Amino acid sequence: MNESKNVITLSPTEQRRIERFERKSTAVAEKMLRRIRELSHCPESLAPFLETLERIYVQKLEPSRPKDIPLVGTYCVMVPPELVYAQGAMPVKLCSGSYTAFGVGDDLAPRNACPLVKAVMGFEDVDAMPVYKNCALMAVPVTCDCKKKLAGWLAERRPTALLHVPANRDRDEDMERFVGELYRLSRQLASITGTALSYDNLEAACGAMADAQYELSRFIELRKKHPLIIRGSFSMAVMNALSYTWAPLWTKQLRVLNNELEELVRQKSMAVRENQPRILLTGSPVVFPNFKLPLMIEEMGGLLAADETCMGERGLYDPPAIADRSVDGIMRALANRATRPCTCPSFTDNRRRIYRIRQLIENYRIQGVIYHVLRGCLVYDYEYATLEEELGRLGIPVIRVETDYNEEDVEQLRIRVEAFLELIKYGRKES
Ligand code: SF4
Numbered sequence: 001m002n003e004s005k006n007v008i009t010l011s012p013t014e015q016r017r018i019e020r021f022e023r024k025s026t027a028v029a030e031k032m033l034r035r036i037r038e039l040s041h042c043p044e045s046l047a048p049f050l051e052t053l054e055r056i057y058v059q060k061l062e063p064s065r066p067k068d069i070p071l072v073g074t075y076c077v078m079v080p081p082e083l084v085y086a087q088g089a090m091p092v093k094l095c096s097g098s099y100t101a102f103g104v105g106d107d108l109a110p111r112n113a114c115p116l117v118k119a120v121m122g123f124e125d126v127d128a129m130p131v132y133k134n135c136a137l138m139a140v141p142v143t144c145d146c147k148k149k150l151a152g153w154l155a156e157r158r159p160t161a162l163l164h165v166p167a168n169r170d171r172d173e174d175m176e177r178f179v180g181e182l183y184r185l186s187r188q189l190a191s192i193t194g195t196a197l198s199y200d201n202l203e204a205a206c207g208a209m210a211d212a213q214y215e216l217s218r219f220i221e222l223r224k225k226h227p228l229i230i231r232g233s234f235s236m237a238v239m240n241a242l243s244y245t246w247a248p249l250w251t252k253q254l255r256v257l258n259n260e261l262e263e264l265v266r267q268k269s270m271a272v273r274e275n276q277p278r279i280l281l282t283g284s285p286v287v288f289p290n291f292k293l294p295l296m297i298e299e300m301g302g303l304l305a306a307d308e309t310c311m312g313e314r315g316l317y318d319p320p321a322i323a324d325r326s327v328d329g330i331m332r333a334l335a336n337r338a339t340r341p342c343t344c345p346s347f348t349d350n351r352r353r354i355y356r357i358r359q360l361i362e363n364y365r366i367q368g369v370i371y372h373v374l375r376g377c378l379v380y381d382y383e384y385a386t387l388e389e390e391l392g393r394l395g396i397p398v399i400r401v402e403t404d405y406n407e408e409d410v411e412q413l414r415i416r417v418e419a420f421l422e423l424i425k426y427g428r429k430e431s
């Protein structure tokens, strides 16, 4: 497994800047990890997932992986991991939740850009995080405006593959173009790894991801238990860790966790009391270490029963439907899987997100929805009104919570979340 850290000669000023950055970002990550570990009913088998987050954000190491496998930074669930693995690289999802990197990016990006993109720009500028700086290629789907500008900004600095994603996925010609984008990405992958696309390597990579999906489907079934068997903050840590874990290793870790949870079910040792409000968290991505909202919900007595975010199950939930067992058939299946079932609001048509949320409400016995909007994330903010209307019809209370990447809004958030949980407990809607 690769443990390397690059050594570069820096000026004393730059060195001090990096040290300050590392101290601050490490402190935030350590604090979030401590708060996760301090929640009650933490299963023993959660440890490897938290250790992965620690490895990347506290120890500042690269992800563990077989020797000589290059990293490819991906910026959206629409980059199929199967393709990256097939061509001898490891995908790492680099959408960022770092407050410290956001502080740097805030001076580089326009004021109204979203904090996620500002944080990515901050990491790129400071160049101190191995998982960012040692990527051989960045793959950025052009989805929202922020991602579009990020793609251009990154492309001026390092090898970057842009993927044009169709805004509407119902037209065949648009989908055809996206398949072409995946082939273009494949050529760029081949140029960094020397491994051309073949049926055998694609099939093997699809097999590895199918194993991960199988364990995820077991995990999802366990999450549906009532009372809850695993807290939502723990589940979100599991899914965030996937971004930096070699897929077969993550599958093995999840298998062990699933086995432990099944044993807990047999012993009727559920994670929480039955009468706590069951919350669904949806909206803009929740990326470690920006776990303030999930932790706040659970520290204040709510149960984060489910989440619908792209750092959650969305990225792995749907398997590719391979009808034609050829390279082209698999590429088409990957293109379809990456876009057609995706509930990301960057698509113009998005009724499927409403259906998905309704399904989650039913499956997880949700009593209230917290809608997370990162400041400047217009695509998610646009969809709030439609969802609010739909939830009103269903009689499910919902609040829109706008946050940024800092701790300044914590008190205000706490008051709102606490009031929301109380209102659900006592069966009234927020006024
Ligand atoms: S929110 Fe949408 S565009 Fe952004 S990373 Fe997630 S799936 Fe991709």
Ligand code: SF4
Residues within 6 Å of the ligand: 114, 115, 116, 117, 144, 145, 146, 147, 284, 285, 346, 374, 376, 377, 378, 379, 380
């Ligand atoms: S979807 Fe929202 S959070 Fe993601 S990059 Fe775009 S604006 Fe930022």
